[in-house]
Amino acid sequence: QVHLVESGGGLVKPGGSLRLSCAASGFIFSDYYMSWIRQAPGKGLEWVSYLSGSGSKIYYADSVKGRFTISRDNAKNSLHLQMNSLRVEDTAVYYCARVWEYSSPYDAFDIWGQGTMVTVSS
Amino acid sequence: DIQMTQSPSSLSASVGDRVTITCRASQTINSYLNWYQQKPGKAPKLLIYGASTLQSGVPSRFSGSGSGIDFTLSISSLQPEDFATYYCQQSYRTPRTFGGGTKVEIK
Numbered sequence: 001q002v003h004l005v006e007s008g009g010g011l012v013k014p015g016g017s018l019r020l021s022c023a024a025s026g027f028i029f030s031d032y033y034m035s036w037i038r039q040a041p042g043k044g045l046e047w048v049s050y051l052s053g054s055g056s057k058i059y060y061a062d063s064v065k066g067r068f069t070i071s072r073d074n075a076k077n078s079l080h081l082q083m084n085s086l087r088v089e090d091t092a093v094y095y096c097a098r099v100w101e102y103s104s105p106y107d108a109f110d111i112w113g114q115g116t117m118v119t120v121s122s
Numbered sequence: 123d124i125q126m127t128q129s130p131s132s133l134s135a136s137v138g139d140r141v142t143i144t145c146r147a148s149q150t151i152n153s154y155l156n157w158y159q160q161k162p163g164k165a166p167k168l169l170i171y172g173a174s175t176l177q178s179g180v181p182s183r184f185s186g187s188g189s190g191i192d193f194t195l196s197i198s199s200l201q202p203e204d205f206a207t208y209y210c211q212q213s214y215r216t217p218r219t220f221g222g223g224t225k226v227e228i229k
Contacts, residue, residue: 035218045158045166045209047218059216095165106172107213108156112165 002026002111004096009116016086016120022079022096022113030054030074033099035109036081038092049081050099086120093117124148124212128221134229141197143224145210150190154214157186157195161206170195200226
């Protein structure tokens with residue numbers, strides 16, 4: 001069964017750092033782009049970042065560029081998001097999601113984890 | 123960035139009603155449009171991809187249409203389990219962007 005499980009969320013002060021992880025199972029992890037998507041409390045969805053199966057192609061939203069770093073370990077079927085210089089406005093539930101290319105170049109986020117909460121507050 | 127605008131932002135409907143949600147892109151996105159359903163406290167779930175194709179396991183009362191700029195999500199006969207928030211999302215360009223969501227509530 002295809003499964004994604006995030007971890008690493010918590011409470012951090014503005015300017016602090018946090019590293020999120022996402023453990024994948026049930027599919028060939030290295031075959032898929034993976035993504036982070038976040039949702040601030042009571043708000044909509046915001047795409048944050050994604051990277052290719054090999055990790056060679058990486059994209060970020062402008063709101064996190066230069067502060068967040070996405071990475072993956074295909075040997076361990078894991079995805080990571082290193083978040084530095086955190087701001088109050090980064091407070092959100094962070095979801096990892098699989099990018100499914102159903103018909104190149106069309107894609108969708110077909111599998112989502114349960115999310116991990118990040119709270120940035122003094 | 124491509125802006126996605128959904129309307130309405132919320133609606134009240136009764137079980138059995140037909141419901142239509144619209145999504146408009148700020149530029150043409152061909153059929154690079156996906157729809158998601160999110161229930162409170164849960165992760166979003168992919169409902170429709172490529173503007174009109176139902177994801178496996180999604181009931182046939184859901185349908186999607188449109189291309190270019192204007193898209194719709196319809197629920198032919200609203201069921202109790204359909205009360206949720208629905209989001210459109212474009213995959214034509216990076217950054218991927220979502221609509222603001224439409225909350226479907228019980229009347």
